[in-house]
Amino acid sequence: MRVVHEHGFAGASVRDIVQAAGVPQGSFTNHFASKEAFGIEVIDLYFARHLNVMDETLLNDALPPLQRLRTYIDTGKNRxxxxxxxNGCLFGNFTAEASDHSELIRHRLVEIFSEMQRSIAYCLRAxxxxxxxxxxxxCDEIAGFIVSSIQGANLLAKAQRSPVPVxxxxxxxxxxxxxxxGSFDPDQHSADTTGLGH
Known part of the structure; x- marks a missing residue:
């Protein structure tokens, strides 16, 4: 995953991948039917980490909802x-690089972006x-806007080598x-002791 993230899917050769893993080159074809299948595994591994972040933020009912959303965005930016x-976001990188050449990868990315949107919409409904x-x-429309905007901001941040777009x-x-x-500022609300912030 690290090699693909650093060099891109096309730029990461099988030789680079097996060297990073410390295994013989022949073991790649023993584990993966193709580089495309390997790409799906990389995406799913990256998404598993992202799911943990969503569970701790967007889907964490113990926290105030808009605070969850702020923390979700900050966590992604900090990572x-x-x-x-x-290196940018691996999902955005794969979308730009591989979705034209692999229907399997494109379809998996669409599923992942949909899952992100559902989790953000859940948070907004809360x-x-x-x-x-x-x-x-x-909530669904704003969640879709947030997903697309984060991906665009991540791409620009990668180009600028700066977190400012995010x-x-x-x-x-x-x-x-x-x-x-009709929302209120959570920071202002937290300082409101009158209870009128709502």
Missing amino acids: LNLDGMR AVKAGELSPSTD ERFKEILFSSILRRT
Whole structure:
């Protein structure tokens, strides 16, 4: 996964992969029917880690909903910023590089983005229920917007070698997009001791 993330799917040769794994080159074909099948395994391994993040943030009913969303975005940004945004998001990388050449990979990525959208929509519905967002909020549409915007911000962050695009997206999301749906600022609300923040 690390080799593919650093060099890209096409740029990561079987030789690079087996050297990183410390195994003979012939073992690759013993484990994977093709490089495409290997790519799916890499995507699923990366997604397993992402699922853990979603469970701890978006789907964590013990936390205030909009705080979950903030933490989800920050966690992703901080993870990608470990290498100065150099490698970007593996899902975005595969989408740009491999989805035209592999229907299997394209279909798996669509499933993953749909799962992300469902988890964000769940979080937004919890925010509506908690009074953090207006009942008129279209949670599914905003969730779709968030997924596509995060992917775009991650791609620009990779090009710029900077987390600023993700930070800008987060700021606009909470100051404008969600505010327009009747939300309140969680930071301001936490300082409100009158109970009128709702």
